Amino acid sequence: RFEWYEKMRKASPITYNEEEKCWDIFLYEDIEAIIKNKEIFSSQRPVQQGEPNILSLDPPRHTQLRSLVSKAFTPRELNLWKPRIEQITENLIDDMKGKATFDLIKDLAYPLPVMVIADILGVPEEDMGDFKRWSDLLVAGPEDPTEEALQRLQKLRTQSITEMDTYFEEIIKYKRTHPKEDIISILIDAEIEGQKLTDGEIVSFCRLLLAAGNETTTNLIGNTMYGLLEEPSHYQELQQNPEYITLAIEEGLRYRSPVQALHRIAKEDKEIKGQNIRKGDSVTLWIGSANRDENKFENANHFIINRKPNPHLSFGKGIHFCLGAPLARMEGQIAFEQLTKKFSKICIPHNFELLPIQSAFVFGLKEFPLEGQ
Ligand code: HEM
Secondary structure, three states, rough: OOOHHHHHHHOOOOEEEEOEEEEEEOOOHHHHHHHHHHOOOOOOOOOOOOOOHHHOOOOOHHHHHHHHHHHHHHHHHHHHHHHHHHHHHHHHHHHHOOOOOOEHHHHOOHHHHHHHHHHHHHOOOHHHHHHHHHHHHHOOOOOOOOOOHHHHHHHHHHHHHHHHHHHHHHHHHHHHHHHOHHHHHHHHOOEOOOOOHHHHHHHHHHHHHHHHHHHHHHHHHHHHHHHHHHHOOOHHHHHOOOOOHHHHHHHHHHHOOOOOEEEEOOOOOOEEEEEOOOOEEEEEHHHHOOOOOOOOOOOOOOOOOOOOOOOOOOOOHHHHHHOOOHHHHHHHHHHHHHHHHHHOEEEEOOOOOOOOOOHHHHHHHOEEEEEOO
């Protein structure tokens, strides 16, 4: 993948892909310019299922909704959640400590964000099983590439979305009369110029949080660890300099971005460096390539534990900049703080077999067995 990006950055950084019927963009400066140009490059999806969420809305509706939902992601809220995130992380890591080999993904990186988001949405403990099943199905790929497997998955997904929507509708109804300090209660209360969110909008937003925030955070933790362990001395360096953890996480994000590409649609004709993008064309922005662009990052193909500055595009940029970025960063920070404290050594086993997620857009490991002491 990274070789392909490099080849394309040199040979053909703005390419029309006949097969996919879309433009592929590879250079940092072009990607940044397109993301910023929200008037011409729209986030709306050609086929929309259900209530649109903020990710796929343009201004002015995007601006209104975003300012409402961002009330649930203020530094104050984040601080309220911190002790719970620490507790959840500690419990998961304590369970890992008893094993000769643990799986960083299954034992920590996967359950952590799901449990955290369930908690801050105010989902009761006993509903966690259902909750996990729904969030898995939202982001799952088909078991095999056949049409039947795809249809089976679609059916399961539609079913689980209906179940989940009904579930959240009931929770919202209940919380209207029994508010607590959780995201749903904040969203019920949020108001701008007399305007409140509808139940449908709140449900759609909850669904977006599950889809946008779980697998990405799992891969942030897995990919950062993978980057760190490429160089045997890195882990120790991190232990000796805990202030590097924040920087190492940013570098993990840059080096192996959990989201590799963003999508936009041109609302008007636009010429970029002699290439004519036409109204209606789809555009794929390879942020995973922008993050390795030598014009922007020195030694771009190296994981540098304390790289600074690090203007990677892994959380996007501009009006759609990831709303959950502070939360994801905090989860990563807490996970690595505790790992480096509790394991004096972590290494990749000799028989390690790399099992990447099969997807062009999501980047991460399905399993990550590790030996720890
Ligand atoms: C938007 C990545 C974690 C919620 C985005 C975008 C990216 C991204 C690239 C911009 C999409 C675009 O411009 O088209 C990531 C990564 C994460 C992460 C790499 C973890 C490492 C989270 C978490 C949450 C979240 C934990 C919430 C709990 C959202 C939302 C948006 C968004 C609501 C839409 C914002 C808008 O359209 O205004 N994310 N995300 N993300 N993310 Fe994240």
